[in-house]
Amino acid sequence: MSKEHPSGRPQGGIYLDYQATTPTDRRVVEAMLPWFTERFGNPHSDAHAYGWQAEDAVEQARKEVAASLKADAREIVFTSGATESNNLAIKGAARFRRTHEGRNGVVTLATEHKCVLESARALAKDGFEVTILPVRSDGLVDLERMRAALDERTAIVSVMGVNNEVGVIQPIAAIAEQVRAAGAWLHVDAAQAVGKIPLDVGTLGIDLLSLSGHKLYGPKGVGALYVRRRPRVRLEPLFDGGGQERGLRSGTLPTPLCVGLGLACRLATDEMAEESARLAGLRQIFLDRIETKLGPVTINGSLEARVPGNLNLRFPDAPAHKVIDAAGGLAISTGSACSSAAVEPSYVLRALGLSDEEAACSLRIAFGRMTTTEEAIRGAELLAAAVIATRAQAAAAE
Template sequence: MNDGNLPNRPARPIYLDYQSTTPTDPRVLEVMLPLFTEQFGNPHSDEHELGRRAAAAVEQARGEVASLIGAEARELIFTSGATESNNLAIKGAARFRRAHEGRSHLVTLATEHKCVLESAKALGREGFEVEILPVGQDGLVDLDRLAASLREDTALVSVMAVNNEIGIVQPLAEIGALTRPRGIWLHSDAAQAAGKIPLDVDALQVDLLSISGHKLYGPKGIGALYVRRRPRVRLEPLFDGGGQERGLRSGTLPAPLCVGLGEACRLAGLEMAEEAERLTVLRARFLAELTARVPGVALNGDAERRIPGNLNLSFEGVETQELIDHLVGVAASSGSACSSAAIEPSYVVQALGLPDWRTRGALRIGLGRFSTGGEIDRAVGILAETVASLRARRGAGGGETAAE
């Protein structure tokens, strides 16, 4: 209530950017707080009780993270997030395999996250041969083309489990069936998949897998990397130090953040199926209401092989940046938050080979744990009115509804 002295605060926008980041679940925050103020020991100080308590909490969290992906706790190392995990996995594996096995060929996809593509490019400058494969208009890898690219000196294939912009779920099990028999290590950036779809590293035949805490209702600044023990995967570390985390990631672990990631993974494992069902219904409701009100809307990427909370939509006659600038009351984005400063069309949507208006008018809608039906209805209204206003201003009426 305004007491007459304070200005009215604007209502918080309807949040539709859950693939950019998620709010920390209050239940996660609750288990983290004691490690900031009461159980604040260094988890690497085993000489006293406070250190041992912190270490025990970290190891319990490690087990929760591992359980979410069907791994052993000793196969998980904590990092600062998926960007570090991806860098360590890709550069660490490539450098180790070239030094010890003479393998210097890497394969990835054009729609990977920037940190994967930039890691691959950095290796290219070190003399590695990097092959970046295209995807189809549905956003999926061409398995035959991938198989044809594999060679005796291929060290690593890196394919993200779920795309961060178009939400497409890649066929990791089929990819693993191609790489494992050839002794090629398979890495997957699972930042957008962990906690949203079931993952089992053994069934998928994945050798390295990256996780980010803030993508699954955990805290920012924490992540994990799965490193397979059998058959053994070995990495060169990115930096030197005290040799923590099996010598792969030196530095004092942030115990509160580790515990937060563990709790987020535990909750995701318990609630994933129910949450996916609810978000699938909300997503269908959003798309149906929007396409009924707005002509000239297209869905980018395969309609079925996507995570429940994702839609990537293009609006004919409206450019993304213009739409976002005028979209008052709704928080949505054009794509990856890591490259949001760029106003050019999304490189991911461009890689699908779609018409120019689709790449220039793409908007990512991300639904999540705290999205409600009422928010969906209000957001559709705001989006429909904004698109109509922009089209009227530009004299563009839009074409027929093109949801695919």
């Protein structure tokens, strides 16, 4: 089990936490390396070949990111990651539309990423009317509630394409139809969606879309925001500077990271169909082995409307943190790595209607590009043994 995978999987243990982060694909690393050393020019330097070379590389990466969304390269703004992109999209759109159109409403879902919810709450403190909608018990949006929440005052609606904890895929096209009818703009946090499901921003009716490199086998510290050009979406920037990225995101672009993000997007898109089928197979192998050991288990969220690499399982009478401790060598999690400092049960699972106790006994398992069949089988055995041991320990203590 400790042998290094040819694509670059870390040695030792079994990593099944691919929604928290992914290893950078070795092909991506190799493409990035020259831009740290021999080709180190500033892409904004237009007086010499070093700058021109870097600029060409950044623009090629921009095209590759755009192609993964079926967008125009001019619609891609590089950022430091999805958190920055989400903040820029939500705050930038809301502030622009209130100033220029008098629209003062922000609508989102209770299961969104923390950075989306906190952006909305920050806007509420600034006088915006913020609506945080509940979801159905399967984790999907209630379209009737969404329709009722939208009116001529709504500026921006933000909905995650794929949930980072339960992996459910929201019906973006149906949401977009309602948003467009109200004259609002739709922002999609697609950090967990790019490379996992087909995305066509035009067909889906998306106005703004965020993505992050480290969720799709690219480097950490880089992401992008899609900003529709026609009809044009306008944003107020978050900070001031030299006016790079069409004035929306000032600062010197990190050429190596942009190159890595571009290639990561291209690889994920090119390999999506084959990888999706493989991950669905691994998930079923894992689930079958777990149920062989433990009997039927409860899956949190819709299994049908879900990306193939995700499972969120509930194990009654087995607190998740104790199961993780007992499953030595198995890297799994209770939910979002971005809110891991919180000790309380997952707010996403509670939004699905789970009690605190049920949420505290739930675990996220996420398979990825480097996961092997052997790891899926062994991971299920380790998890099942940890659940059994945790339950036995609890029973002995009574």
